Amino acid sequence: MIQRIQSVFLFFVAASLVTLVFFPLWNKVDVEKSEVVTLTALSLVHTKMDIDTGEEQVIMEQPTYYIAIVVLLAAGLALYSMMKFNNRMLQIKLNALNSLIMAIALGLSVYFIMEGQHILLPNVQGNYLFGFYLFVAAMLFNMISNRFIRKDERLVRSADRIR
Template identity: 30%
Template sequence: MIQRIQTVYLLLSGLCAVLSWKIPFGKVELLNQPVKVYVANDSFPLTLLMILAILLAIIAIFLFKKRRLQLRLSWLGFLVGAVTLFLEYSIVHGFQTQAAPVQRAYYWIGIALPVLMMLFFLLAALGIRRDEKLVRSLDRLR
């Protein structure tokens, strides 16, 4: 299970989802108020998406004997990362286009976590596909 590189990629994608609860993806400066930071657990849809990404990564790790299902879960995790990135972008962009009370809204380092999560799910899917091709070629030789 751990000998396969896609297991490491799936672990890293789950770690990115966990870190998004702590590392802010955006900061908003309101007039005469302290800076407000936004993390994934500030929004209910983002929290659900992060929980889903963590579960997909963990389940895919333990489905190492069912490579086709593992591949589908990896692609689904990639899509979850894309939706997460879109939601985080739209939250900060919504503050940027807002009028008077918002002095400044900007992205923070946590906006890269969904991109990394998508990258790791993609690398895991490519590794799983490579394993599937290898098993099929060995089955032809038998």
């Protein structure tokens, strides 16, 4: 199972997605008002920093746990697909489904980013952070693993023709 390169890439998919839950996806800073809007997989938080005391005051907090649920579902599906190494066609289908689930999670993230965009300075862009790029890494790893699974399947079929 682990000796196959596609299993390593599927593990990277799961690891990227689980790591994504613990890192912020996006933030936007208003330096003049000392306000920050931050999106994680669990919440969209608008905070204000009191310059005199150094305390952060939460102005608004919106739960975004939908992102975390969908991301963890995709990570679980990647691990399940990794365990189905003896059925390559099922693996290909599971990885296609996983791509769809990751696209849904990315869509949810973009939706909440657009909501956060309007909270502070609507005409100024926010910053995409490390967590957001983990989506890209997970999708790339999923695509690469699918490519190796197809290559493996072609190799097995060509060996069957030779027999």
